[in-house]
Amino acid sequence: MTGGAWLATWLLLPLVGAPLLSHGAYRRFSFVGRAILSGAAGLVALSFVQTAASLAGWRWRLLPLAILSAAGCWALRLAAGGPPPGGPLRLASGDPGRRAASLLSAMAVGVALVATLAGAAGSPDLLLFWGPKAEAFAAARTIDAGFLADSRTVLMHPYYPPLVTNLYAFSSMAAGAFSWRAAALTFPILLGALALSLPSVLRVAERPLAPSAVAASAVAALGLLGAEADIAGNADMMLLAFEALGAALLLAPRPIDRSTRLLAGILLAGAASAKVEGLPFALVAILFLLVQERRLARLPERLALLVGPTALSLGVWLAFGLGRHAFSRYGEYGSLLDLRPDRMGLVLTAIGRTVWRRGFALPYLVPLALVLSSRQSPRPLPIAVAAALTLFLTTTYLLPVARPALWIEWSASRTFSPLIVLLSLSVRGPRPRYAEAAGPPS
Amino acid sequence: MRRAALPLAGAALLVAAAAYRLPHTRQILEPERNPFRRSLSPFDGPAFALIDRVAADVPRGAKVAIDTSSRVDQETVYFAMVASGMLPGRDVRAHVPWLEEKSWKPDYWIVFGSRPPDAPAVPVLQTPEGTLWRPKE
Numbered sequence: 145m146t147g148g149a150w151l152a153t154w155l156l157l158p159l160v161g162a163p164l165l166s167h168g169a170y171r172r173f174s175f176v177g178r179a180i181l182s183g184a185a186g187l188v189a190l191s192f193v194q195t196a197a198s199l200a201g202w203r204w205r206l207l208p209l210a211i212l213s214a215a216g217c218w219a220l221r222l223a224a225g226g227p228p229p230g231g232p233l234r235l236a237s238g239d240p241g242r243r244a245a246s247l248l249s250a251m252a253v254g255v256a257l258v259a260t261l262a263g264a265a266g267s268p269d270l271l272l273f274w275g276p277k278a279e280a281f282a283a284a285r286t287i288d289a290g291f292l293a294d295s296r297t298v299l300m301h302p303y304y305p306p307l308v309t310n311l312y313a314f315s316s317m318a319a320g321a322f323s324w325r326a327a328a329l330t331f332p333i334l335l336g337a338l339a340l341s342l343p344s345v346l347r348v349a350e351r352p353l354a355p356s357a358v359a360a361s362a363v364a365a366l367g368l369l370g371a372e373a374d375i376a377g378n379a380d381m382m383l384l385a386f387e388a389l390g391a392a393l394l395l396a397p398r399p400i401d402r403s404t405r406l407l408a409g410i411l412l413a414g415a416a417s418a419k420v421e422g423l424p425f426a427l428v429a430i431l432f433l434l435v436q437e438r439r440l441a442r443l444p445e446r447l448a449l450l451v452g453p454t455a456l457s458l459g460v461w462l463a464f465g466l467g468r469h470a471f472s473r474y475g476e477y478g479s480l481l482d483l484r485p486d487r488m489g490l491v492l493t494a495i496g497r498t499v500w501r502r503g504f505a506l507p508y509l510v511p512l513a514l515v516l517s518s519r520q521s522p523r524p525l526p527i528a529v530a531a532a533l534t535l536f537l538t539t540t541y542l543l544p545v546a547r548p549a550l551w552i553e554w555s556a557s558r559t560f561s562p563l564i565v566l567l568s569l570s571v572r573g574p575r576p577r578y579a580e581a582a583g584p585p586s
Numbered sequence: 587m588r589r590a591a592l593p594l595a596g597a598a599l600l601v602a603a604a605a606y607r608l609p610h611t612r613q614i615l616e617p618e619r620n621p622f623r624r625s626l627s628p629f630d631g632p633a634f635a636l637i638d639r640v641a642a643d644v645p646r647g648a649k650v651a652i653d654t655s656s657r658v659d660q661e662t663v664y665f666a667m668v669a670s671g672m673l674p675g676r677d678v679r680a681h682v683p684w685l686e687e688k689s690w691k692p693d694y695w696i697v698f699g700s701r702p703p704d705a706p707a708v709p710v711l712q713t714p715e716g717t718l719w720r721p722k723e
Contacts, residue, residue, distance in 0.1 A: 241587055241590025248601055249597075255601060261619075262616075266621035271630055271633070283674060324672075357590035358593045361600065367601070373626075510599060514596055
């Protein structure tokens with residue numbers, strides 16, 4: 145029963161985010177898509193408030209945390225501005241294969257659920273640090289700096305960003321205890337949330353191919369990879385969901401309006417607050433967007449909407465960690481000055497082997513095949529982010545760790561998984577036969 | 587519909603692959619609800635099962651030593667990490683010589699693997715994955 149109560153807490157998140165997502169500009173998304181985006185925004189706000197409260201030395205209480213987070217979303221609503229100029233965004237003319245795609249997405253989520261229930265997807269990292277940290281924070285009713293600074297918990301990566309442990313601690317406080325089984329179920333639940341919301345976001349992208357079908361292939365790829373790489377209960381599915389939705393919003397027709405920019409910024413902040421790898425993803429995506437936009441007009445404002453949420457979320461976390469001596473640096477694997485280029489062959493071989501072992505690399509090969517077989521050139525933004533991320537991650541694996549092959553075998557199939565999302569998002573449809581200059585839909 | 591054909595075919599292939607990689611139906615329907623029993627790490631399933639079972643018998647504040655019947659230090663340290671996470675409020679330490687403090691006396695022992703024949707302790711609970719002990723007075 146604890147597990148049910150633990151998960152039921154998540155139903156509060158869409159209510160927390162509702163003050164923002166009830167803004168008229170977001171009516172272009174489906175009701176379900178909007179509710180899930182609302183939950184995602186609510187979660188980012190909740191985690192920020194939890195971290196800020198910990199920094200201020202206030203003990204967590206459920207209702208004040210939720211109310212303050214909802215108030216924060218209300219304040220963000222003011223930053224979203226009015227409706228986009230020229231009326232609501234043009235919706236795609238159609239969504240071919242929608243029913244088949246929905247069925248395939250449901251099957252992918254069902255298989256992920258069965259794999260989790262069968263104990264075939266449980267993440268060791270849930271046992272080793274995500275769960276224990278959340279339990280400790282729930283017991284202390286704050287982010288427990290003493291626990292993080294203890295030499296016996298040094299292997300729990302004290303500097304890892306707090307969103308997932310904050311949410312798990314919040315759920316544990318509400319349910320009265322931490323639930324390992326419910327935590328594992330977050331993998332199929334978040335995969336399902338992505339399956340329900342991604343088509344809605346892709347439908348308002350520029351030149352969408354077949355939003356539901358493309359979303360279904362991404363969801364199926366993540367489902368296979370998640371079960372193969374054992375991600376149930378760790379932060380990977382949360383990271384992937386934030387990255388997929390945040391990056392998909394950046395594919396909106398140019399110029400991207402203020403409300404879309406803000407929501408993308410919040411979701412990318414969610415990615416950066418979920419896992420360390422989320423920060424390079426968010427920064428590279430924002431950087432390439434600004435380069436692609438090629439205009440200096442209102443640059444500080446455009447930048448603030450995109451980067452502000454990440455800067456705030458991680459800023460308060462770093463202030464907490466450094467101020468409370470919970471950790472002293474944002475990393476642990478060595479300095480970029482000590483890279484070992486001589487290991488390049490070993491690293492590439494180990495990455496290839498690891499990716500192959502997780503479902504014969506199908507989660508990567510299928511999205512890649514979609515890009516290569518498309519008659520349309522891929523979208524440059526996701527491809528550029530994928531290339532930069534690949535370079536970053538490969539370079540990271542050149543850091544001077546003692547057993548690089550083991551490190552790569554343990555992590556590479558997960559750290560490279562955003563490429564699945566990015567390749568899927570890069571597929572686009574043909575140019576409309578009739579000029580888009582027809583203006584906004586009536 | 588033609589535009590959706592390739593993504594749909596890709597999704598179908600991936601779903602089929604994921605379904606093919608599922609455990610056998612009989613295993614899926616097992617009553618045991620251990621989310622780690624078929625994890626990539628061979629230690630996680632047994633570790634979760636044992637600690638989940640004994641947690642109620644180890645009171646908060648207790649000192650708990652973790653040992654393995656294999657006496658492989660790396661395994662012992664790994665099990666101790668898992669136990670430490672699953673037993674909040676207890677002082678959990680690995681029973682390996684290079685980590686031991688002589689003044690630290692455990693209130694409980696958790697031993698992974700087969701029951702040690704020469705244990706200087708009283709058995710409290712036994713499961714297929716290991717045993718819980720209290721030191722002899």
